[in-house]
Amino acid sequence: MKFIETRGNDGIKPKEVEFSYALLNPIASFGGLFVPKFLPKLEADFFQKAKNKSYKEITKEILQKFKIDIDEKTIDEAISLYDKFDDGKNPVPLRKIEEDLYINELYHGPTRAFKDMALQPFGHILSDLAKKQKQNYLILAATSGDTGPAVLDTFSNKDNIKVACMYPDGGTSDVQRLQMVTQSGKNLQVLGIVGNFDDAQNTLKSLLASPTFKEELQKQNTKVSAANSVNFGRIIFQIIYHIYGYISLSKEQKTDEFYEIIPSGNFGNALGAYYAKKMGLPIKKILIASNINNILTDFINSGVYDLRGRVLLKTTSPAMDILISSNVERVLFDKFGASRCKELIENLKQNKFYKLSKDELEKLREDFDAVYCDDDFAKKTIKKYANRGYTMDPHTATTLSAYESLKKEKLPCVACSTAEWTKFAPTMLNAIKNDNVSYSDEEALSEFSKTLNLHIPKNISELFDKKVLHEKIVNKKDIEEEILTFIRG
Numbered sequence: 001m002k003f004i005e006t007r008g009n010d011g012i013k014p015k016e017v018e019f020s021y022a023l024l025n026p027i028a029s030f031g032g033l034f035v036p037k038f039l040p041k042l043e044a045d046f047f048q049k050a051k052n053k054s055y056k057e058i059t060k061e062i063l064q065k066f067k068i069d070i071d072e073k074t075i076d077e078a079i080s081l082y083d084k085f086d087d088g089k090n091p092v093p094l095r096k097i098e099e100d101l102y103i104n105e106l107y108h109g110p111t112r113a114f115k116d117m118a119l120q121p122f123g124h125i126l127s128d129l130a131k132k133q134k135q136n137y138l139i140l141a142a143t144s145g146d147t148g149p150a151v152l153d154t155f156s157n158k159d160n161i162k163v164a165c166m167y168p169d170g171g172t173s174d175v176q177r178l179q180m181v182t183q184s185g186k187n188l189q190v191l192g193i194v195g196n197f198d199d200a201q202n203t204l205k206s207l208l209a210s211p212t213f214k215e216e217l218q219k220q221n222t223k224v225s226a227a228n229s230v231n232f233g234r235i236i237f238q239i240i241y242h243i244y245g246y247i248s249l250s251k252e253q254k255t256d257e258f259y260e261i262i263p264s265g266n267f268g269n270a271l272g273a274y275y276a277k278k279m280g281l282p283i284k285k286i287l288i289a290s291n292i293n294n295i296l297t298d299f300i301n302s303g304v305y306d307l308r309g310r311v312l313l314k315t316t317s318p319a320m321d322i323l324i325s326s327n328v329e330r331v332l333f334d335k336f337g338a339s340r341c342k343e344l345i346e347n348l349k350q351n352k353f354y355k356l357s358k359d360e361l362e363k364l365r366e367d368f369d370a371v372y373c374d375d376d377f378a379k380k381t382i383k384k385y386a387n388r389g390y391t392m393d394p395h396t397a398t399t400l401s402a403y404e405s406l407k408k409e410k411l412p413c414v415a416c417s418t419a420e421w422t423k424f425a426p427t428m429l430n431a432i433k434n435d436n437v438s439y440s441d442e443e444a445l446s447e448f449s450k451t452l453n454l455h456i457p458k459n460i461s462e463l464f465d466k467k468v469l470h471e472k473i474v475n476k477k478d479i480e481e482e483i484l485t486f487i488r489g
């Protein structure tokens with residue numbers, strides 16, 4: 001399988017690349033992204049046959065369809081990392097919470113957010129490639145709270161890899177911050193940034209583009225790569241759990257089509273669903289749920305992606321507090337081609353907005369619909385379901401807004417649950433007590449779990465006694481030097 005570029009080719013970079021190349025060098029010509037040249041199709045009897053297969057078997061089968069240039073042994077090792085999840089045979093249990101609403105729980109991995117689904121196998125593949133090429137890699141990660149812990153966990157003490165992870169200071173929960181700053185591994189650097197997630201992501205992008213940064217890294221025999229969902233190496237693993245979710249659904253009830261609901265931020269999860277749909281997963285529509293940072297809602301409803309006058313608002317679903325959703329670009333490319341995609345993205349850069357034509361909007365809406373909710377809605381939803389015995393985190397709670405308002409046909413819905421409640425305990429407690437007290441994560445975890453008689457997994461409960469290993473908070477302008485010092489050291 002070859003990979004091509006969302007903004008076309010600049011005549012310098014290779015026109016088509018293999019999977020391993022796209023994984024190690026995720027930024028394509030003109031700052032674009034890599035996408036598969038075509039998507040494999042699921043054959044007619046795929047779902048029938050898949051019913052008796054495990055998650056790992058299905059993952060392997062789908063990866064084989066992509067014909068990626070990774071040897072079988074490495075793929076097997078990567079997939080075996082799902083054994084670190086609560087149930088290695090079924091890392092993504094599907095839970096029914098309404099007659100026609102199922103929750104695809106994607107958070108049963110080591111860092112309790114769905115980022116582990118892709119980052120666990122991705123980390124192994126990347127380190128393995130680096131080792132075989134006898135090349136050192138620096139992984140730059142910008143996180144709004146869940147990517148960071150998952151990236152650090154997967155790369156901790158891996159050969160030929162160093163990780164520099166940036167998070168917005170004050171923009172994550174205590175648990176998320178502790179997961180990062182207590183993470184051991186001599187190859188890891190964790191930096192708090194003065195600013196929000198978009199600042200962190202922009203810093204990452206400008207580092208990737210900085211010639212002086214590259215030059216200095218070259219002296220250290222180090223290349224740079226990224227573990228954000230701009231990296232297709234992550235997206236490929238995010239196609240699979242949507243497919244598996246439907247396989248689980250069809251064991252519960254017979255249905256030809258279903259709605260897939262996704263709490264979206266950088267649009268990686270949604271893109272995985274879009275690709276799965278194109279491969280033959282019978283999704284009626286992908287319903288995008290947002291919080292009050294509702295730029296995607298506006299885009300999918302009006303065709304205008306508009307940053308003008310927008311500021312990032314802090315919500316109780318911080319992983320969705322994003323204005324520039326990087327993976328929308330891959331959908332633009334897929335639907336409208338490279339030159340139009342490049343034009344739209346350049347408009348966004350220069351004029352802070354772009355506008356689809358009426359036809360283009362119609363095409364977008366064939367696959368997507370979108371709605372948003374505020375924190376109050378999310379809290380009421382958390383409380384409603386907690387009272388009925390189901391605990392969902394504030395991100396997952398946003399999907400109920402889509403379930404309630406966007407379902408046009410009588411079909412079952414599968415909503416992705418992207419994090420365990422334990423990562424956002426103060427909000428959970430506020431929700432069930434209907435108060436606005438600012439609890440610490442530690443006291444909220446304790447009280448919420450006692451009230452609802454829930455278990456707190458060890459990887460969360462032990463965080464509070466762990467030693468803090470990374471204390472630095474830095475300004476954007478000092479990032480480059482900080483990281484270079486770490487690389488030289």
Ligand SMILES: *Cc1c(COP(=O)(O)O)cnc(C)c1O
Nearest residue numbers: 146265266267268269319418419
């Ligand atoms: C990352 C994340 C999201 C957003 O996922 P995208 O793929 O970036 O759209 C939603 N919820 C949680 C809990 C996350 O960690």
